[in-house]
Amino acid sequence: MVAFAEEERFSRRKHHKDSRSCAVAAAYCLSEAGITLADVDEIAIAFNPAWPTPSNICTDAELIAELLAPALFGHHRPRQVTVVEHHLAHAASAFHPSGFDEAAVLVVDGSGDGVSATLAHGTADGLKVLRQFPFSQSLGWFYETVAEHLGLGNWTSSGKLMGLAGYGNPDRYTLDFLTARAGGSSRRS
Structure with a gap:
């Protein structure tokens, strides 16, 4: 890895709220590598803009321009970007640099591409998704x-x-209201 940067570090807005742009962070990383956007063979995004319709690529010119403002890249605009499933991107960013040859990988977040949790098995051959839970859970x-x-x-x-x-405080607390009651009902009378 040559460079890594989050857009929020440049915009000074937590999670770069209200924008999907990653242009300034991308320009910084390209500058650190001594290359231009035109030198890049493939660009990937970690969300599916067509969700819930499955998609491996995005060719939406407006979205690509929003992500990578052409003015910052000599008006170069990629024709497409590769779509990587959100939780697979999280899992890969944890497993591949971990140094482990094999590992269980658990991703839990609010939601991404309709999924809130993913359990995967990471090996030298890659990541295999074992189970996923929908955003409704x-x-x-x-x-x-x-x-x-x-x-x-x-x-x-x-x-x-x-x-x-x-x-x-590491003291233990008894939370009776979270305890399942006999007969499967946890409602109070």
Whole structure:
């Protein structure tokens, strides 16, 4: 790897909110590598803009221009970008640089391409998805909702809650309201 950068580091907006552009970060990485966008053979994005319709490529000129502003790249505009399934991109970015020859890979987030959690098996041959859970069963969105309820803000509040976890007290608490009741009902009378 020659360079890596997140767009939010340049825009100074967390998660580069309200934009899908990665142009400034891409321009930085190309500059670090001493090449131009025209020298790149393939560009991949980690989401499917046509979801729920399966797609391996995106040829939407407007979206490509939004992602990679042509003005930053000598007005060069790729004709297409490769689409990598969102959770597969997460899994690959964790497994491949890990140094492990084989590993179980768990990806859990709010949702990406309709999926909220993926369990995969990583080997030298690549990643094999073993199981996926739909966004309707998202633990990430549940966690985000809890964080919002605690008053930590919206959309990115789960990151704040995760950061606070390290300051928590390791005492055990009994949460009776989360305990399943006999007969399969957990409703209170």
